[in-house]
Amino acid sequence: MHEAPTLDQIQRAPKVLLHDHLDGGLRPATVLELAEQTGYDELPESDVAGMATWFAAAGAGSLEEYLRRFSHTVGVMQTADAISRVAAECAEDLAADGVVYAEVRYAPELSTQGGLSLEAVVEAILDGFRSGTARAAQAGRRIRMGLLLCAMRQETRAMEIAELVVRYRDSGVVGFDIAGPEAGFPPTRFLDSFEYLRRANCHFTIHAGEGFGLPSIWEAIQWCGAARLGHGVRIVDDIDVAEDGTAKLGRLASFVRDRRIPLEMCPTSNVHTGTVGSLAEHPIGLLRRLYFRVTVNTDNRLISQTSMTEEFGRLADEFGYDFDDMQWFTVNAMKSAFIPFDQRLALINEVIKPGYAALRSETLFGPVARLNGQSTSGMAGTTSHDHAKGEIQ
Numbered sequence: 226m227h228e229a230p231t232l233d234q235i236q237r238a239p240k241v242l243l244h245d246h247l248d249g250g251l252r253p254a255t256v257l258e259l260a261e262q263t264g265y266d267e268l269p270e271s272d273v274a275g276m277a278t279w280f281a282a283a284g285a286g287s288l289e290e291y292l293r294r295f296s297h298t299v300g301v302m303q304t305a306d307a308i309s310r311v312a313a314e315c316a317e318d319l320a321a322d323g324v325v326y327a328e329v330r331y332a333p334e335l336s337t338q339g340g341l342s343l344e345a346v347v348e349a350i351l352d353g354f355r356s357g358t359a360r361a362a363q364a365g366r367r368i369r370m371g372l373l374l375c376a377m378r379q380e381t382r383a384m385e386i387a388e389l390v391v392r393y394r395d396s397g398v399v400g401f402d403i404a405g406p407e408a409g410f411p412p413t414r415f416l417d418s419f420e421y422l423r424r425a426n427c428h429f430t431i432h433a434g435e436g437f438g439l440p441s442i443w444e445a446i447q448w449c450g451a452a453r454l455g456h457g458v459r460i461v462d463d464i465d466v467a468e469d470g471t472a473k474l475g476r477l478a479s480f481v482r483d484r485r486i487p488l489e490m491c492p493t494s495n496v497h498t499g500t501v502g503s504l505a506e507h508p509i510g511l512l513r514r515l516y517f518r519v520t521v522n523t524d525n526r527l528i529s530q531t532s533m534t535e536e537f538g539r540l541a542d543e544f545g546y547d548f549d550d551m552q553w554f555t556v557n558a559m560k561s562a563f564i565p566f567d568q569r570l571a572l573i574n575e576v577i578k579p580g581y582a583a584l585r586s587e588t589l590f591g592p593v594a595r596l597n598g599q600s601t602s603g604m605a606g607t608t609s610h611d612h613a614k615g616e617i618q
């Protein structure tokens with residue numbers, strides 16, 4: 226058993242992020258500046274501290290209250306320049322947080338209020354990812370970014386978005402998702418889009434089992450063919466845990482575990498939306514113990530005031546997770562990414578495993594090894610370029 230990792234070590238550890246919304250992770254100062262530049266005059270506050278507090282969803286308590294906060298981030302993301310800036314800062318912020326691979330998602334239809342086409346929105350994001358990745362590299366941090374395109378469940382543009390996924394799949398778009406309210410908008414509503422993507426050999430994940438229970442998860446997997454589940458926390462409704470801790474899995478929970486279907490869990494966000502009562506009650510503890518393919522994610526960094534480092538720090542405090550657990554979650558996420566298998570493997574073997582090995586030796590051998598650990602950890606941040614060269618990194 227290793228010592229508990231410090232926040233500084235967690236920050237330096239290589240991390241992989243599969244579930245993060247572009248419009249949920251803006252810098253508060255950027256929201257204000259973009260509002261001024263784009264003539265958006267609906268912001269409820271006029272200074273950075275005020276905006277940061279307003280966005281903080283700690284007391285939101287419901288998904289609706291949580292989602293209300295997005296009107297202003299989306300409000301300032303209506304020009305190509307604004308969208309590119311947000312995407313570039315996203316890549317930079319994630320790299321600074323020690324994320325080595327990220328799939329960030331956005332619904333392009335949200336940014337068409339000012340007349341932008343869906344294509345222009347996608348291209349602005351990919352542009353931003355390129356420049357943010359380049360700026361991070363200049364600062365000595367290597368990150369590879371992939372884009373997931375979301376369709377909004379309450380709207381009707383899913384097929385158009387699915388077609389964009391196919392069109393941009395060699396330019397940095399790695400998959401598809403549906404987002405928005407789960408209750409009343411089941412995944413099967415978009416069955417034709419999912420079938421189209423399957424025929425085109427495209428990857429997709431589906432938000433399911435957050436605001437709604439097992440039927441949503443079942444439809445996402447067994448009707449639509451989702452490769453991963455966004456959240457999926459309610460899968461615990463299909464697991465009975467006896468007083469002695471032994472667990473009995475129902476057929477759906479068994480299927481999800483046996484087929485190694487990745488769960489994109491977002492612990493802090495789930496507490497803020499009221500999906501779970503507290504971090505201590507979060508099913509991630511049970512699901513990790515039962516060896517579901519669990520991954521750790523941020524969901525909305527601005528609105529949940531979180532980061533990958535924060536998420537792992539809170540989980541380490543609550544569940545006693547150490548570097549072995551962190552590496553397990555991280556390798557799970559990398560295995561579940563939507564980029565080609567050889568590239569996933571290269572990141573696991575050349576970046577993730579060496580990064581954790583360095584952190585472990587630092588903890589075991591103290592300050593002398595710590596110097597080595599830092600240089601090795603620095604190396605971990607710079608070895609990913611070979612396989613990321615020439616792509617949206």
Ligand SMILES: [Zn+2]
Pocket residue numbers: 244246432455524
């Ligand atoms: Zn989400």
